Amino acid sequence: MLRALRTAALGMNAQQTNVDNIAHNLANANTTGFKNARVVFQDLLYQTVQTPGQEEAEGLTPPASLQLGSGVAVVATVRQFTQGSLVETGNALDLAINGDGFFQIRRPDGTIVYTRDGTFTLNADGTFVTQTGLPLEPELSVPPDTIEIHISQDGVVSVRLQGETESVEIGRLELARFPNPAGLRAIGGNLYEQTEASGFPILGAPGEEGFGTVKQGFLEAANVDVVQEMVNLITAQRAYEINSKMVTTTEEMLQTASQMKR
Structure with missing residues (x-):
């Protein structure tokens, strides 16, 4: 569950960066010659618990792997040099x-x-x-x-x-x-x-x-599509809320586990 907390926190941080970039695009919607940028996300290191094709003690070969991810990070902002009007x-x-x-x-x-x-x-x-x-x-x-x-x-x-x-x-x-x-x-x-x-x-x-x-x-004119940026903003906001909900859910699970009695 501690992994879930860290992963959700990374997700919130990544979406905050995404919102910052969207805000910058919208702020320059009337800037002459401005070119908008989009955020590029990348998944982080995986812990491999089980490798696909690795033979087990029973002689069976699992067809799929068992990997646990570590979250997401922002790796780049790519500027779009499309023609403005x-x-x-x-x-x-x-x-x-x-x-x-x-x-x-x-x-x-x-x-x-x-x-x-x-x-x-x-x-x-x-x-x-x-x-x-x-x-x-x-x-x-x-x-x-x-x-x-x-x-x-x-x-x-x-x-x-x-x-x-x-x-x-x-x-x-x-x-x-x-x-x-x-x-x-x-x-x-x-x-x-x-x-x-x-x-x-x-x-x-x-x-x-x-x-x-x-x-x-x-x-x-700037090549900022205001409608598309607003859609991106809503998507980023919902993703932030979902990651925030994950933090709350994980905290509730930890609280329940700590209150268990034998």
């Missing part, structure tokens, strides 16, 4: 990736991080930056007398200057994709950094083979 904003500096790929962002220490959040703006120097001031990589700078910015689906950035009728190209966007995007490490601020599990980034222009296209004037 594209929301039109009309802002020329808002960009959405329709397909695979990440924008590259340069941090102050020179390292590169990655994002699906295309909410860009211009700083005082006319450089494309995130809402926290981190510049886009490769760097794109707009002349001060620019009156119109156009970004094609294949990432070509053109501007029309004051007093001019024709646009001129000033640069091109470059995207990165990974062999295993689920291996990226989320560091907050809608940013991800490369890990050994993600593999090295593969760079290319929007629209090239394997890369998505860029939509100007759009943003990618």
Whole structure:
């Protein structure tokens, strides 16, 4: 019965982690470019009391084993990089990736991080930056007398200057994709950094083979399915209650055993 207490406690702890993850998904339902994550469970070590096929004293061979499990543990949170819906904003500096790929962002220490959040703006120097001031990589700078910015689906950035009728190209966007995007490490601020599990980034222009296209004037919404997350929440809550009931039941059984008289 003590095993049952430990197993139920592990089950409650695992479901609490599951609820924490669901709460994080729901909290970011309106976060641009956010990708939801799901919890992965794994059963723990088993005690093998009887091995299948092991001949007993009577000469009989049991066809099945006798194993007692030790409970459950959370082993990973797997991020789902499915496409979010594209929301039109009309802002020329808002960009959405329709397909695979990440924008590259340069941090102050020179390292590169990655994002699906295309909410860009211009700083005082006319450089494309995130809402926290981190510049886009490769760097794109707009002349001060620019009156119109156009970004094609294949990432070509053109501007029309004051007093001019024709646009001129000033640069091109470059995207990165990974062999295993689920291996990226989320560091907050809608940013991800490369890990050994993600593999090295593969760079290319929007629209090239394997890369998505860029939509100007759009943003990618979070891929959180609120209804599904609520269903997951109810399931986790019921599982927590069942494990809690197991603790209560085991305690009652121990109490009954301790009150037995010869």
